[in-house]
Amino acid sequence: MTKLKLSGIVVLAVLLLGVAPLVLTDHWLTNLGKYCCWAIAAVGIGLAWGRGGMLVMGQGVFFALGAYSMAMHLTLESAGGRVPGFMVLYDPLAPLPAFWEPFRSTWFTLLAIVLLPVIVAGLLGYALFKRGVKGAYFAILTQALAVALATLISSTIRETGGDTGLSDFKYFFGFVLNDPANKIMVYLIAAGLLVVCLLAVWQLYRSRFGELLVATRDAEERVRFLGYDPGTIKLVAFVISALMASIGGAMFVPIVGIITPAEIGAAASIFLIAGVALGGRASLFGPALGAIAVGWGQSSLGSTWPDGWPYVLGLLFIVVILFLPKGLSSLPARFTAARSDAPPATVPAELEEVRS
Amino acid sequence: MDALITPLLNGSAQGALLLLAALGLSLTFGQMGVINMAHGEFLMIGAFSAYLVQQVITASNLSIPVALPVAFVVAGLFGLLLEITIIQWMYRRPLDTLLVTVGVSLILQQAALQIFPSQGVPVEKPDWLDGQVDVLGYEWPLRQVFTIVLAAACVAALAAWLKYTSFGRRIRATVQNRDLAETSGISTRTIDRLTFFAGSGLAGVAGVAASLIGGTNSQMGAQYIIPAFLVVAAGGIGQLKGTIIAAWAVGVALAYFAYWTTGSFAQVLAFILVIVFLQVRPQGLFTVRTRSLV
Numbered sequence: 001m002t003k004l005k006l007s008g009i010v011v012l013a014v015l016l017l018g019v020a021p022l023v024l025t026d027h028w029l030t031n032l033g034k035y036c037c038w039a040i041a042a043v044g045i046g047l048a049w050g051r052g053g054m055l056v057m058g059q060g061v062f063f064a065l066g067a068y069s070m071a072m073h074l075t076l077e078s079a080g081g082r083v084p085g086f087m088v089l090y091d092p093l094a095p096l097p098a099f100w101e102p103f104r105s106t107w108f109t110l111l112a113i114v115l116l117p118v119i120v121a122g123l124l125g126y127a128l129f130k131r132g133v134k135g136a137y138f139a140i141l142t143q144a145l146a147v148a149l150a151t152l153i154s155s156t157i158r159e160t161g162g163d164t165g166l167s168d169f170k171y172f173f174g175f176v177l178n179d180p181a182n183k184i185m186v187y188l189i190a191a192g193l194l195v196v197c198l199l200a201v202w203q204l205y206r207s208r209f210g211e212l213l214v215a216t217r218d219a220e221e222r223v224r225f226l227g228y229d230p231g232t233i234k235l236v237a238f239v240i241s242a243l244m245a246s247i248g249g250a251m252f253v254p255i256v257g258i259i260t261p262a263e264i265g266a267a268a269s270i271f272l273i274a275g276v277a278l279g280g281r282a283s284l285f286g287p288a289l290g291a292i293a294v295g296w297g298q299s300s301l302g303s304t305w306p307d308g309w310p311y312v313l314g315l316l317f318i319v320v321i322l323f324l325p326k327g328l329s330s331l332p333a334r335f336t337a338a339r340s341d342a343p344p345a346t347v348p349a350e351l352e353e354v355r356s
Numbered sequence: 357m358d359a360l361i362t363p364l365l366n367g368s369a370q371g372a373l374l375l376l377a378a379l380g381l382s383l384t385f386g387q388m389g390v391i392n393m394a395h396g397e398f399l400m401i402g403a404f405s406a407y408l409v410q411q412v413i414t415a416s417n418l419s420i421p422v423a424l425p426v427a428f429v430v431a432g433l434f435g436l437l438l439e440i441t442i443i444q445w446m447y448r449r450p451l452d453t454l455l456v457t458v459g460v461s462l463i464l465q466q467a468a469l470q471i472f473p474s475q476g477v478p479v480e481k482p483d484w485l486d487g488q489v490d491v492l493g494y495e496w497p498l499r500q501v502f503t504i505v506l507a508a509a510c511v512a513a514l515a516a517w518l519k520y521t522s523f524g525r526r527i528r529a530t531v532q533n534r535d536l537a538e539t540s541g542i543s544t545r546t547i548d549r550l551t552f553f554a555g556s557g558l559a560g561v562a563g564v565a566a567s568l569i570g571g572t573n574s575q576m577g578a579q580y581i582i583p584a585f586l587v588v589a590a591g592g593i594g595q596l597k598g599t600i601i602a603a604w605a606v607g608v609a610l611a612y613f614a615y616w617t618t619g620s621f622a623q624v625l626a627f628i629l630v631i632v633f634l635q636v637r638p639q640g641l642f643t644v645r646t647r648s649l650v
Contacts, residue, residue, distance in 0.1 A: 055451050127631055131638040136391045136454055140585045141631065147582050148624040155620035266578070270458055277455065310466035317459025321452045322445060 002206060005284055009198050012285070016191040021184050030255060033187040035295035036194045037252040042276050042291035043197045044244030049273075050281030051205065052237040053217030054134070058142030059245045059272050060264035061149050062117040066246030067264065068153075068160070069116060070253040072100055073109035074169040085168075090158050097159045106173060113250045114243065121242030122235070129231040129238075143266055150265030165260030172254045190251040194288060197244050202284055204240075213237050271298075274313055277320050280327025290327065361494055363611040369500030371607020372507035373569065376562035377584040378591075378599050379514060380555030386594020387531045387551050389450045390443055392435075393457040395584065396577030397464035398556045401434055402427035402563025403572040404468065407477045416480035420564065424506075427560035435556020439549055461577070468574035476573030485568065503565050510561060515596060517554075527551055531594055583610075586630045592640030602641055606630070 020032055041063055048054045075084045081104065087094045102108045124145070128138060153160045160166070175182040204210050216223045216230045223230050253259050262268065272291065279290020294316075302309040320327065381395050392398075406423035413419040438460060446453045485502055488495040518524035529537040530547050538544050566576060587606050591598030609629055613622030634640075 055454070124631075127635060131635055133634055133638060136385075136450055137589050137634075139451065139454060140391070140582065140589070141627075144582045144586060144627050144630075148620075148627045151620040151623055155618060266582075270462075273455065273458075307466070307470060310462050314459040314462035314466070317462070318442065318456050321456045321459070322442065325449075325452060 002202075005202055008285060009195065009202060012198070012288075013195045016195065017188060020191070021187065026180060026183065029187055030183065031296070031299050032292075033190045033255040034252065035292040036187075036190040037248040037255060038272060038275065038295050039288040039291040040190070040194050040197050040248035040251070041245040041272055042279075042287040043194070043201055044241035044248075045272060045276045046279075046281055046283075046287030047201055047204070047213075047244075048237050048241035049276065050283070050287065051210065051213050051217065052234055052241075054234060054238060055136075055139040055273075056142050056238070056241060057139045057266075057273060058144070058146030058269050059241070060146040060266070060269035061142070062121060062242040062245035063249035063252070063268070063272075064149055064153070064259075064264035065116040065120065066113045066249030067253050067259040068166070068249075069103065069109055069112040069246075070250040071166040071169070071259045072103040073106070074172065074253060075166050076100065076104050077173075078168060078170040086161055086164070087158060094158065099159075113246055117242040117246035118239055121239045125235040125238040129234045132231075143269060146264065146269045147266050150261040153261045153264075161260075163261060165258055165263075166253075167258035169254060169257060177254060177257070186251070186254045190255060193247055193251060197247070198284065198288060200240075205284065209233070209236070271313070274316060276327075278316060278327055280329030282326065283329040286327050286329035289329075359615070363615040364608060365494060365496060365500065367608030367611030368604065369503045369569075369607070370611055371604040372500075372504040373562065373565055374580075374583055374587050374607050375507045375600060375603035376503075376510060376565055377559065377580045378587040378603055379510060380558035380562075381584050382588045382591065382594060382596075382599045383514075383558070384552055384555040385588060387527060388443075388447065388548055390447075390552075391450060391454040391457070391585070392438075392443075392555075393454055393581060394438065394461040394464060394577075395457075395556070395559050396579070396581035397461045397468075398431040398434055398559035398577070399563040399566060399580055400464070400468060400572075400574065400577035402431045402560030403479065403567035403576060404472065404477070404563075405430045405560060406479050406564045406567050407472075407572055410480055416482040417484060419480070420482050420485075420568070423564050424561055427564045428557040429560075431560025431563065432553040432557030435559075436549060436553045438556075439552040443552070444545075444548070461581075465574050465577070472574065474574070476571045476576075479567040479572050481568055499568055503569065506561070506565055510558060511596070511600060514554075514558070518596075523547070523550060583626075586626070588640075590630050590633055590640055592642040595640065595642040598640055598642035 016032075016036070021029060024032060041059055045056055045059055048056050079085065083094060083096050087096070103112070124142075128134075128141065133141065154163050156162060157164075169177055171177060172182065172186060175185065177183070177186070212223065212228060212233050216228075216233050220230045223233070249259075249264075252263070271294065275291030275294035276287040277290070278294060279288070280286025294313075297312065298309060301312060324330065377395075377399055380398070381392065384390050384392055384395075405427040406420070409423040409426050410416060410419045413422055438457070442456055442460070443453060446456060481499070485499045487498050489498055489501055490496075516524075518528060526537070526542045526547050527550075529540075529542060530544050534544060537547075562580070563576075566572075566580065570576065583606060587599060587603045590606065591600070591602035606626060606629075610622050610626050613625045617625070
């Protein structure tokens with residue numbers, strides 16, 4: 001079974017990295033790159049929610065940390081070291097805000113993309129898990145944070161660009177972003193990172209940690225009695241999940257060319273959850289493929305029938321959660337189970353995934 | 357001195373509105389373990405009901421007293437519909453209920469956006485809400501006093517309903533021990549539906565109050581759901597007095613933070629405050645004592 005999954009990752013890598021750049025138009029390659037960024041965040045949500053049972057409804061926060069770190073660096077790079085245009089617009093003599101200064105440095109930016117989510121998720125997770133906050137409380141508290149952050153960014157126009165966000169990036173670490181070849185390179189980095197994240201969780205799910213995580217999800221007290229600290233196990237999964245969201249956010253910026261509070265708030269965070277739920281929260285490929293599918297749905301349906309898209313997304317939530325809680329990835333197994341005459345497995349559904 | 361008192365007055369009114377929004381949420385969460393993320397949209401339905409009532413009864417002095425019960429029933433019926441069509445199939449799956457109702461809330465928001473003008477609709481404020489009243493040497497806008505009185509009346513009605521009626525007794529029994537209540541002949545199905553109707557109806561009443569203070573549009577519910585849930589979390593599940601104190605505290609804290617900093621920064625500070633508070637009391641202000649391990 002694990003060999004099957006590894007070959008699945010290889011097939012996906014060949015499709016994303018080899019076939020897609022050859023057959024897709026520039027427009028769709030950019031779109032696919034965008035979906036890959038969401039998929040990276042979705043893989044993290046799959047880890048925290050599907051395997052860990054922690055419904056993170058505010059992954060936009062960590063997406064934002066990566067995205068805004070990257071966007072601030074690219075803005076400064078494009079402004080050639082001067083104070084960015086939108087700041088000068090309000091006050092010609094405005095100095096660069098202090099928190100922007102370090103983002104001049106490439107290394108600091110890359111470090112921030114990795115360390116900021118780890119620190120924030122670490123503090124938040126520590127505060128919540130050590131006191132046993134979980135379930136719906138955890139879900140809504142994370143969403144509250146996403147709402148608060150989006151509002152905060154909206155209201156600080158001079159420092160962060162507010163609702164207009166940050167855009168007009170000309171360079172990506174020295175590469176001209178308009179150059180088609182460089183666009184493909186940026187896409188390849190995003191798709192490559194998605195493959196790396198899939199490999200990472202594949203390895204993680206096979207490890208003792210992966211088993212402990214599922215055990216914590218299904219029977220937290222028993223894990224505690226066995227001598228493990230469920231709080232720490234959840235914390236690690238939450239931090240990794242936040243890191244993946246941040247990486248997705250960081251790559252989103254050069255691919256899409258703009259980041260605004262609308263991409264990180266409550267609605268955006270829920271949009272990510274929709275993909276994970278559709279694909280199958282606890283499976284390896286489900287979250288990533290689901291996110292790509294929902295992203296594609298938004299691009300195609302959202303542009304031709306914008307009024308209808310929220311209905312479709314809402315119905316998707318209701319139908320998938322009500323009738324297919326394990327997502328589309330559980331369908332093949334259902335069909336094979338229905339066809340063969342084998343007696344139904346006696347293992348509880350939730351535990352079944354661990355064995356496969 | 358004014359700098360200290362004014363936010364206190366504003367915050368108390370804001371807290372009263374939060375309390376109205378949180379009451380129904382706390383009721384359904386406490387009894388059924390259902391987090392209804394569409395609760396904010398039921399609030400919105402209440403506000404739009406007030407607008408529609410005003411299309412029929414044009415004298416705004418009369419329309420608001422009529423709108424309150426109408427909003428209660430309309431929002432309550434929407435809640436009942438939601439319970440019968442979706443929620444009842446999902447008991448014992450609290451996180452999934454939360455997500456399903458997120459879907460419902462998306463649909464309701466979009467429907468409101470398409471039915472009503474996108475910039476929102478005006479709800480006429482009655483004359484008797486204009487003006488101020490003098491309390492302890494401070495001028496209180498009557499609108500704020502009205503919100504506080506309305507919240508107090510709803511709390512009193514809810515408390516009396518829970519304490520003195522047979523329905524209330526059965527609801528309390530179901531909250532304390534669902535299985536035992538069922539064994540002793542209580543139809544928990546009926547009780548659940550009734551609770552969901554009442555909880556959603558209270559959101560409708562909150563919507564009327566909100567429409568008199570802020571705008572009435574498709575996004576208004578989304579503004580209230582998170583603060584209302586923070587109130588429920590800080591107050592303790594299904595605890596009326598906890599919800600009251602928490603709503604007031606969050607309202608006043610938001611007002612002071614907004615006075616000292618900005619409205620958006622106040623939200624971040626209020627969030628941090630609740631997290632810190634949960635460190636001290638993870639189960640909220642008041643808890644039901646149980647022997648369960650989790």
